[in-house]
Structures are given as structure tokens and as C-alpha cells.
Amino acid sequence: MSLKRKDLLGLKELSKEEIGLILDTAISFKEIASREIKKVPTLRGKTIINLFYEASTRTRTSFELAGKRLSADVINISQAGSSVSKGETLLDTARNIEAMNADMIVIRHASSGAAEFLARHVKSSVINAGDGAHEHPTQGLLDLFTIREKLGRIEGITVAIAGDIAHSRVARSNIYGLTKLGANIRVIGPPTMIPKGIEAMGVSVHHDLKEGIRDVDVIMMLRIQLERQGKGLFPTIREYSEIFGLSKEKLKWAKSNALVMHPGPVNRGVEIMPDVADGLSSVILDQVTNGVAVRMAVLFLLSGQPSPAG
Amino acid sequence: MTITLYEKVICDRAGINRSLSRIAHEIIEKNKGTQNLALVGIRTCGVHLAQRLKKKIFEVEKVEIPTGTLDITLYRDDLGSKKAPPVLKTTEIPFDVNDKVVVLVDDVLFTGRTIRAALGSLLDYGRPRAVQLAVLIDRGHRELPIRADFVGKNLPTGKDEKVKVLLEEEGEDDRVVILHSRREDREKPA
Numbered sequence: 001m002s003l004k005r006k007d008l009l010g011l012k013e014l015s016k017e018e019i020g021l022i023l024d025t026a027i028s029f030k031e032i033a034s035r036e037i038k039k040v041p042t043l044r045g046k047t048i049i050n051l052f053y054e055a056s057t058r059t060r061t062s063f064e065l066a067g068k069r070l071s072a073d074v075i076n077i078s079q080a081g082s083s084v085s086k087g088e089t090l091l092d093t094a095r096n097i098e099a100m101n102a103d104m105i106v107i108r109h110a111s112s113g114a115a116e117f118l119a120r121h122v123k124s125s126v127i128n129a130g131d132g133a134h135e136h137p138t139q140g141l142l143d144l145f146t147i148r149e150k151l152g153r154i155e156g157i158t159v160a161i162a163g164d165i166a167h168s169r170v171a172r173s174n175i176y177g178l179t180k181l182g183a184n185i186r187v188i189g190p191p192t193m194i195p196k197g198i199e200a201m202g203v204s205v206h207h208d209l210k211e212g213i214r215d216v217d218v219i220m221m222l223r224i225q226l227e228r229q230g231k232g233l234f235p236t237i238r239e240y241s242e243i244f245g246l247s248k249e250k251l252k253w254a255k256s257n258a259l260v261m262h263p264g265p266v267n268r269g270v271e272i273m274p275d276v277a278d279g280l281s282s283v284i285l286d287q288v289t290n291g292v293a294v295r296m297a298v299l300f301l302l303s304g305q306p307s308p309a310g
Numbered sequence: 311m312t313i314t315l316y317e318k319v320i321c322d323r324a325g326i327n328r329s330l331s332r333i334a335h336e337i338i339e340k341n342k343g344t345q346n347l348a349l350v351g352i353r354t355c356g357v358h359l360a361q362r363l364k365k366k367i368f369e370v371e372k373v374e375i376p377t378g379t380l381d382i383t384l385y386r387d388d389l390g391s392k393k394a395p396p397v398l399k400t401t402e403i404p405f406d407v408n409d410k411v412v413v414l415v416d417d418v419l420f421t422g423r424t425i426r427a428a429l430g431s432l433l434d435y436g437r438p439r440a441v442q443l444a445v446l447i448d449r450g451h452r453e454l455p456i457r458a459d460f461v462g463k464n465l466p467t468g469k470d471e472k473v474k475v476l477l478e479e480e481g482e483d484d485r486v487v488i489l490h491s492r493r494e495d496r497e498k499p500a
Binding site for chain 2: 021025028029035037039040041042300303304
């Protein structure tokens with residue numbers, strides 16, 4: 001079995017088997033991180049470009065480490081300090097990168113669909129590292145990997161995703177991935193943050209945190225995007241935090257062994273209280289560790305394609 | 311499409327067992343005992359053969375030799391040329407390889423490229439005092455300067471023949487067969 005595609009743009013188009021293959025492959029890559037020499041020669045001679053049009057610490061570092069541990073050459077391009085700030089279009093930048101024979105382009109962009117647009121126009125493999133409010137497939141995959149690792153299965157479990165669902169690419173990727181693997185999903189948030197008609201994606205909607213996390217196996221908290229404050233989504237941060245912020249007391253409403261996840265960056269004291277983020281239920285740092293292994297698996301499986309040069 | 315022209319059994323259950331018994335004794339003899347000895351099987355068949363050797367060495371010396379498993383996929387030199395990457399399994403080396411005498415175990419020694427990859431992988435775990443190689447079948451046609459220290463059977467073969475080791479652990483009757491087959495798309499053997 002293999003991943004017979006050029007690009008990874010979202011979890012929506014992946015089959016259950018393809019997701020399973022990526023997660024299984026990632027198990028082997030996780031072992032490499034525990035070695036003294038955390039590097040294998042697999043992608044020697046391949047070039048990976050990280051093209052980041054939005055700020056990122058975790059995802060960019062994670063992709064960079066993943067590429068480097070596979071011996072690929074990794075170059076980072078960010079908006080500041082590149083000709084992007086001189087007004088070059090996305091397509092022109094990408095074509096120039098391709099002209100330098102890059103094998104893979106990892107892109108993060110504020111516009112939904114940017115990765116797909118790129119994939120259509122370049123021969124290099126394109127990996128979506130987050131496009132607008134559309135998808136963030138590798139985050140979804142590392143969340144699936146972490147849940148499967150901690151709970152042993154995904155089929156039949158119940159996952160609550162709480163926060164600004166409407167603007168969250170993490171939520172969308174997770175909903176696609178989790179439903180394909182047979183989990184039940186609840187989304188929780190104020191009505192302003194839940195898109196209309198989201199039930200069609202196979203989730204149930206809750207506006208009350210207590211009712212939403214009752215008996216769930218996993219609680220996924222989303223970051224409240226502080227830059228959106230004042231746009232009428234919620235009155236004040238303090239009020240949001242009172243009602244939807246996950247505290248130690250509120251966590252008791254879920255199963256006693258429920259996992260608490262967060263894609264980062266965490267706003268401590270807003271959507272999640274420090275004692276929960278650092279508590280025993282929290283797997284937030286496991287998510288980060290697993291992210292590198294999952295991204296290595298994705299790079300490895302996509303590299304089975306003939307290189308653009310050959 | 312593969313058309314098998316003929317298939318011949320070279321070695322049966324008893325034959326495999328006798329070869330492994332002799333190899334086990336040779337390993338002990340060459341290393342003057344089991345001090346610092348470790349076995350590492352190369353996936354998939356080498357792993358089972360390493361386990362069998364471990365058992366045989368235990369029967370003779372009453373010592374449990376540390377035994378590991380190597381998946382060489384990430385170290386192959388033909389990854390880019392394959393249409394699909396092979397399925398990746400885990401590597402498990404549950405002991406410190408530094409200063410050990412590691413005996414690599416594989417089923418068939420052919421071009422030597424698998425062993426080259428295995429050496430690369432093993433040496434990333436540390437610096438063994440020595441690495442030795444045990445194979446059930448040496449079929450010739452080396453493409454690299456590699457030779458085995460312990461050989462079950464030397465088997466002269468044609469380059470387009472295939473040698474397969476089938477084992478109980480994989481749900482087969484123990485045997486070694488030689489196949490002459492022709493593929494329409496003429497893929498090179500790994």
C-alpha cells in the first residue's frame with residue numbers, strides 16, 4: 001500500500017486506509033526521535049521549501065525537523081525578509097522555487113485554497129500547513145495519532161471540540177479525519193462561532209460546555225484568536241473564559257480519564273486554565289512530539305513520487 | 311503479470327534446521343563463547359532466523375543472547391526509483407550496541423545492497439566492536455564488496471532466478487525454493 005498522490009491538501013480527500021497508512025508509518029518514525037543519532041538518510045538529496053505566509057513556531061519547526069531528520073535539505077521562506085514583501089505573487093514565488101528544483105513545498109497561507117492553487121500550478125509535491133479557515137491536515141493527523149496512541153482506538157470514541165469552530169482549520173481537519181475513522185464528534189461554542197449547517201459534517205452542536213463535554217473521551221480546546229476580539233463574536237474575553245474556558249472544575253464533567261488537547265499556541269487563562277494545560281489529563285506536549293513523527297511519515301510517503309527533475 | 315516457469319525446492323524443513331544448528335555452533339566457536347554477542351535480524355525473514363539462532367545458542371550455552379530487529383527501508387538506495395515506498399516497520403534494538411559483537415542475520419545474500427543498508431542503519435545506533443553476517447542462503451551475484459561469515463548453503467543461481475525462503479512464522483511450510491519467473495514489466499529484484 002502507498003500514498004498514490006502528489007500532494008497533501010486536506011483530510012477531506014484522504015481515504016480511511018490512507019489515513020491509517022500515515023499513522024502506522026509514523027509509529028516507526030517516532031522511534032527515530034529516541035535514538036542518539038536522530039537522522040536517517042532516506043530523503044538525502046531532496047529539497048523541501050517551507051513557504052510560510054503566516055506566523056508559526058510549532059508547525060514550521062516541526063516540518064523543518066521532520067525534513068532534516070530524513071536528511072532532506074530544508075529552506076525556510078517567510079513573508080518578512082523575502083520578495084513576498086516586495087509584492088511578488090504567490091504563483092510567481094512558487095514558480096521560482098520550482099525553477100530551483102524543489103521536490104516539495106510546504107505552504108501556510110491566510111487564504112483558504114492557497115495550497116490547492118499551488119498544487120495545480122507546480123510539479124513539486126505540495127503539503128498544506130494551514131490555509132485560511134480551510135484545513136490543516138498534518139495537525140489533524142497528529143491529533144489522530146495522539147488519540148490512537150493514548151486510547152488505543154478511535155472508532156466509537158466521543159470527541160468534543162470547543163471554541164471558535166467557524167474560523168478553525170484545525171477543527172475542520174479533525175472533523176474530517178475523526179469521522180472517517182468512526183469517532184463521534186460534538187462541537188461546542190457560542191452560536192457566533194459555530195457555522196450554520198455544520199451538522200451536515202456529521203457532528204452534533206452544543207452551546208453549553210457542561211452538556212457538551214459530559215462523558216466524552218477527548219476534549220480538544222481551540223485557541224481563541226484574540227485578534228478577532230471586537231468583531232462581535234463574543235462580548236469580552238473574561239466572559240468567554242467564564243463560560244467556555246476549561247478549568248479543573250469544569251473538566252470533572254468529562255470522563256475521569258478524558259484527554260485534553262490543544263493545537264497551540266495556548267492562551268493560558270482564556271480558553272484553558274494553566275492547571276488544566278499542565279495537568280495530568282493534558283497531552284498537549286505529546287501532540288507536539290508526535291507532530292514531527294507524523295510529518296516525517298507524510299514527507300516519506302509523498303516522496304515515493306518520481307521527482308520533478310526526473 | 312508474473313509467469314512462473316518453474317519452481318524447485320532446494321531445502322526442506324530438516325535442511326534449514328541443520329543449517330541453522332551448524333551456524334549457531336559456528337557463531338559460538340568463532341567468538342569463543344557468547345560474551346558480548348548480540349543478534350540482529352533483518353526484516354522480515356531474518357528476524358525469524360535470528361530468533362531460531364537465539365534458541366539454538368541457548369540450547370548449547372544456556373545463555374540468552376540479546377536480539378534485535380532492523381527495518382532497512384529508510385536506508386535503501388533504491389527508494390526514489392520505486393513507484394511506491396515499501397511499508398515501513400519498526401526497528402527495535404533493545405540493547406546498547408556499543409562494544410558488542412553484532413551478528414546480522416538475513417535469509418538470502420544476493421547483491422549485498424540490503425546488508426550495506428543494514429550496516430548503515432546499525433552503525434547509527436552506536437559503535438559495535440565487530441559486525442558479522444549470517445545468512446541461510448548465499449546465491450552470489452554480489453554488487454558490493456560484502457561477504458558472509460556464516461553461510462547455510464551456497465546456491466549458484468542465474469540472475470533472473472528468484473530465491474525465496476519460506477518459514478513457518480510467516481504461515482508457510484519451512485522450505486527454500488528457487489523460482490524462474492518472467493515479469494512483463496521486468497522489474498529488477500530488490
